[in-house]
Amino acid sequence: xxxxxxxxxxxxxxxxxxxxxxxxxxxxxxxxxxxxxxxxxxxxxxxxxxxxxxxxxxxxxxxxxxxxxxxxxxxxxxxxxxxxxxxxxxxxxxxxxxxxxxxxxxxxxxxxxxxxxxxxxxxxxxxxxxxxxxxxxxxxxxxxxxxxxxxxxxxxxxxxxxxxxxxxxxxxxxxxxxxxxxxxxxxxxxxxxxxxxxxxxxxxxxxxxxxxxxxxxxxxxxxxxxxxxx
Amino acid sequence: xxxxxxxxxxxxxxxxxxxxxxxxxxxxxxxxxxxxxxxxxxxxxxxxxxxxxxxxxxxxxxxxxxxxxxxxxxxxxxxxxxxxxxxxxxxxxxxxxxxxxxxxxxxxxxxxxxxxxxxxxxxxxxxxxxxxxxxxxxxxxxxxxxxxxxxxxxxxxxxxxxxxxxxxxxxxxxxxxxxxxxxxxxxxxxxxxxxxxxxxxxxxxxxxxxxxxxxxxxxxxxxxxxxxxxxxxxxxxxxxxxxxxxxxxxxxxxxxxxxxxxxxxxxxxxxxxxxxxxxxxxxxxxxxxxxxxxxxxxxxxxxxxxxxxxxxxxxxxxxxxxxxxxxxxxxxxxxxxxxxxxxxxxxxxxxxxxxxxxxxxxxxxxxxxxxxxxxxxxxxxxxxxxxxxxxxxxxxxxxxxxxxxxxxxxxxxxxxxxxxxxxxxxxxxxxxxxxxxxxxxxxxxxxxxxxxxxxxxxxxxxxx
Numbered sequence: 001x002x003x004x005x006x007x008x009x010x011x012x013x014x015x016x017x018x019x020x021x022x023x024x025x026x027x028x029x030x031x032x033x034x035x036x037x038x039x040x041x042x043x044x045x046x047x048x049x050x051x052x053x054x055x056x057x058x059x060x061x062x063x064x065x066x067x068x069x070x071x072x073x074x075x076x077x078x079x080x081x082x083x084x085x086x087x088x089x090x091x092x093x094x095x096x097x098x099x100x101x102x103x104x105x106x107x108x109x110x111x112x113x114x115x116x117x118x119x120x121x122x123x124x125x126x127x128x129x130x131x132x133x134x135x136x137x138x139x140x141x142x143x144x145x146x147x148x149x150x151x152x153x154x155x156x157x158x159x160x161x162x163x164x165x166x167x168x169x170x171x172x173x174x175x176x177x178x179x180x181x182x183x184x185x186x187x188x189x190x191x192x193x194x195x196x197x198x199x200x201x202x203x204x205x206x207x208x209x210x211x212x213x214x215x216x217x218x219x220x221x222x223x224x225x226x227x228x229x230x
Numbered sequence: 231x232x233x234x235x236x237x238x239x240x241x242x243x244x245x246x247x248x249x250x251x252x253x254x255x256x257x258x259x260x261x262x263x264x265x266x267x268x269x270x271x272x273x274x275x276x277x278x279x280x281x282x283x284x285x286x287x288x289x290x291x292x293x294x295x296x297x298x299x300x301x302x303x304x305x306x307x308x309x310x311x312x313x314x315x316x317x318x319x320x321x322x323x324x325x326x327x328x329x330x331x332x333x334x335x336x337x338x339x340x341x342x343x344x345x346x347x348x349x350x351x352x353x354x355x356x357x358x359x360x361x362x363x364x365x366x367x368x369x370x371x372x373x374x375x376x377x378x379x380x381x382x383x384x385x386x387x388x389x390x391x392x393x394x395x396x397x398x399x400x401x402x403x404x405x406x407x408x409x410x411x412x413x414x415x416x417x418x419x420x421x422x423x424x425x426x427x428x429x430x431x432x433x434x435x436x437x438x439x440x441x442x443x444x445x446x447x448x449x450x451x452x453x454x455x456x457x458x459x460x461x462x463x464x465x466x467x468x469x470x471x472x473x474x475x476x477x478x479x480x481x482x483x484x485x486x487x488x489x490x491x492x493x494x495x496x497x498x499x500x501x502x503x504x505x506x507x508x509x510x511x512x513x514x515x516x517x518x519x520x521x522x523x524x525x526x527x528x529x530x531x532x533x534x535x536x537x538x539x540x541x542x543x544x545x546x547x548x549x550x551x552x553x554x555x556x557x558x559x560x561x562x563x564x565x566x567x568x569x570x571x572x573x574x575x576x577x578x579x580x581x582x583x584x585x586x587x588x589x590x591x592x593x594x595x596x597x598x599x600x601x602x603x604x605x606x607x608x609x610x611x612x613x614x615x616x617x618x619x620x621x622x623x624x625x626x627x628x629x630x631x632x633x634x635x636x637x638x639x640x641x642x643x644x645x646x647x648x649x650x651x652x653x654x655x656x657x658x659x660x661x662x663x664x665x666x667x668x669x670x671x672x673x674x675x676x677x678x679x680x681x682x683x684x685x686x687x688x689x690x691x692x693x694x
Contacts, residue, residue, distance in 0.1 A: 003314040007523050008295055010527040012295050017531075042282070047279065048273055048274065120511050162454045196503075198501070200498055209383075216413040218417065219452065
């Protein structure tokens with residue numbers, strides 16, 4: 001018998017006696033576990049509040065960004081984005097930009113007038129490591145948590161958004177989602193059943209508190225996260 | 231070898247006297263409490279969220295066989311290779327086999343608690359492989375040749391000065407007491423490892439049966455790099471980590487972040503379903519998932535404590551535990567510290583050797599109350615005590631309880647006993663603290679209460 005069968009056999013034997021229902025101790029509410037179908041729509045009702053109004057959702061994303069030290073820039077036009085992007089390139093003295101092909105990135109990459117590393121179709125890791133910034137698109141922003149949802153397909157692979165010291169996200173206003181359940185609904189609608197090999201909720205720049213629980217940014221990933229939304 | 235219970239007692243006594251260490255722990259925990267309070271109260275209904283999370287886990291664990299099969303089949307359909315390990319030795323052999331097969335030299339690891347459980351680093355290092363922990367806290371304890379102090383905050387017991395000394399000694403860096411500079415020293419030291427390593431080893435916070443994915447939660451980006459750069463990615467996970475649906479993560483990711491570290495969401499929550507797919511620009515060529523039993527099925531077979539497998543390893547029960555806060559993480563001598571560790575270790579490593587951990591509790595119930603998936607932790611500690619003594623009764627306890635029962639069932643005898651105790655108590659002074667003192671375990675650090683001259687019954691009779 002294979003080890004798989006051995007383990008599954010032990011699991012089946014172990015499960016012969018039923019376990020008590022969760023939360024049935026200490027005067028906690030009892031009741032039979034609700035089915036998933038019943039549970040799913042209620043999850044949003046318990047998670048932190050998100051407004052119905054779009055303006056307030058942007059405010060929430062902005063407030064979360066501030067807490068997380070994400071540089072969130074809500075702009076009015078593509079020209080403004082380009083102007084600010086060029087400003088960043090200048091102040092941070094970018095020498096080389098890593099980017100991927102995409103509807104949004106294509107509008108900017110040639111206007112930056114900087115050497116580019118385009119990750120589509122493969123690249124050398126050491127080359128990407130030399131880049132000053134990784135510019136990507138994303139699937140969505142999540143107002144509730146201040147997160148940027150990326151996948152291997154939407155954001156140029158796995159490493160582009162984590163290896164360079166600065167991650168810049170280009171995103172349209174209509175990509176803002178209210179909460180986590182909405183983000184998973186989007187993933188399901190967009191990709192199921194053929195999901196990308198990598199999906200990530202990026203919530204702020206890379207951080208650690210491992211030394212005396214003091215917050216330090218840029219532990220291993222980007223020290224800066226800038227989100228341009230228009 | 232010294233017995234685990236003796237070691238535990240010695241370490242606990244030593245650490246409760248180490249004020250500097252305790253201050254570090256208390257400061258850290260206070261920060262945790264403050265941010266957790268803010269995040270938890272942001273939930274519209276935390277208690278209902280807990281109940282839902284507990285019910286999803288209940289379903290996951292009580293139908294583990296079907297979820298595991300779906301999880302493994304989906305992963306393999308996605309191009310991943312799934313391995314099954316009944317015990318630590320098999321898991322080590324599987325991983326060693328992959329490493330050898332690939333002709334690998336250098337391995338980068340993100341945090342893997344199951345790796346600590348099976349002593350993976352020691353096994354790899356013994357074979358001459360270069361293994362580097364990439365999580366900052368894990369890296370620090372690896373350089374110190376120590377076990378993690380806390381399964382979420384591995385280096386929380388160290389002051390910045392100690393870390394600076396360590397880096398100076400091991401990496402030749404200049405001394406500094408700035409946490410940011412210290413972090414950058416580690417960043418530079420580990421950066422090239424991601425690029426040069428042949429193999430990346432990670433753990434998994436969740437598995438998703440529906441889609442055949444693993445989900446990894448982290449703040450630093452080290453796990454993302456570990457799963458992106460090397461050519462081979464191996465994930466080692468316990469069989470209890472599987473959730474039924476992808477959308478279950480919509481509740482578990484925020485709850486893990488809130489309970490674990492007082493964040494709305496942890497920095498990176500990443501899901502991996504296979505190796506680099508067609509049309510993708512990067513990612514490993516091979517993705518291996520090693521499913522570890524290692525006596526989890528024995529815990530599963532105990533319906534009373536099965537919910538201990540609901541654990542999402544947020545570490546909240548350690549953070550609120552008055553015992554953990556006073557004896558620290560190393561005293562436990564276990565992979566998983568604190569209340570959850572005290573509950574599951576006797577199942578994973580043997581009840582009689584680890585039953586002393588069931589006494590490492592004030593039974594205050596803070597752990598049960600804080601648990602995001604409603605594990606009945608402090609009751610399980612009592613159940614472990616009961617199971618340990620019914621499996622292997624202690625002879626003198628048996629006699630003592632028999633005698634006590636005999637006296638208590640005979641009111642006259644009990645009354646007489648009280649009188650004798652009252653009269654005899656002054657004589658206790660003669661033997662107090664010596665080997666002849668029957669109460670010396672108590673009187674070493676405390677005074678015995680005085681036995682009253684008049685019992686409550688007598689007092690009540692006189693009063694009416």
